[in-house]
Amino acid sequence: MKVDRRHQAQRAEPKLLVRPKPARVANDTDILTIEGLSRRFGAHEVVRSLGLTAGPGERIALCGPNGSGKTTVLRCIAGTVTPDGGRISIDGHPAGSLAARRLVGASFSQERSFYLRLTGHDNLLFFARLRMASKREALRRVHALEEELELAAIVRERVDHCSTGMTQQLAVARALLGEPRLLLLDEPTRSLDEEAVERLWDALDRRRERLALVIATHRPDDVERCESQVDLPV
């Protein structure tokens, strides 16, 4: 599938940013609901009483200096870190439950969380097979994503031969594999060139209707593409 560049022109102007996002009443269509989330590591309270909701099509930018807990929030939503307090629900399922993990695609900041001896394609196929009913279906999805994100040159390489930017593109592709309802991206554009950034946002635009996005980022242009921004204090 060739990427249609007109998506760029059609992208709506970002709305005014809200700092922080005003709490809105949760409703039935929300995919993500966070109430009173807190998490500490040892004596350090990294996240305190965070509330957040996101429905289909909503994009939320998590901002804040290093150590403010952006990645921790994403990990709590993905279910790889259990909150100390509060509640996270993904389409009605507790975060970390099998049903919730089926609905979530996540790309954390560790770009090297791949099997380095395997090609990008084999990595994507492996993770696709964990989410799909058959190898054939997994292959079809992987090929479609490789084409959509223009990854042909990258997926042929073994991951230990890939640059940080190349690996980051693979990580985003992996997060999109299961057609998630909620996408968690941790600084996904940090090492990408401008074309790769546009491809990423185009792919997100194509899924806009059904996908809620929470993105941790320091880049103003990423923030501008989101309706709302949540500033996390240190």
Add this chain to the structure above:
Amino acid sequence: MTSPSSPSLAEPLWALARRDYSVASSYRFAIGFDLLYGLIDLLVYYFIARTFKDASTAHLGGAPSYFAFVTVGIVITLVISAASATIALRIREEQLTGTLETLAAQPVRSWQIALGMAGWPSAFAMARGAVYLLVAASLLGVDVSQASWAGVVLVLFASGLALLGLGVGLGAAVVVFKRGNNVVGFVTLALGFAGGAFFPLAVLPGWLEFLGKLMPTRFVFDGMRAALFQGSGWGKDTLILLAYSAIGLPLALWAFSRAVEYARRRGSLAEY
């Protein structure tokens, strides 16, 4: 774009086994060297056995010679290592590369991860074991004319299941304590050494002989030697091994799930 249909319970197991095979075969010479290493091991014991060829066979569990006795030890030690140590070492590797957290974020159950990681090492160990048995029988004079091959397969299967519980348990320990390599190495060595891989339990000091008799590996070695050299007498060992696995494997899988939960609570899935 529609959501994909969910995989069957077995699909992730195949995917994990296939991944491990792909990683293992990406090291071009590693599989060959692994095979060669075992063959050299076999040859070392072949010449030791020739040096002491007049040794008594009274305590060799029906094996016609010390070399026949130790061939079973070498083959089964491979299975022990694959079913126990390899899972723990793979999990450690996943911790170091950061893939453990990524795996934990996928819609896969913890027990599927644990069992899936055992797939390739177990299959490879069985294949290696078969090659060594073939070499020992065809080139090094080990007499397997009395073998019950159905017994060999059943004992191997029961052994794999019984030792898998141990392997998954060690994997759970690595998830919690991280650097468990030394413990894993020690346990594997102890299981072979005290279980009777390389010499009969009767030659061990009393207290060690007692410990050896409690080891599940003792039943693996006894059962395999009985099946291979006598063609009978392996049924009881097989049943004991199946009883070990019926209790040990579910317990170990539960412990592994608890270990992953503990790591989620600690936030240590992504830690080294």
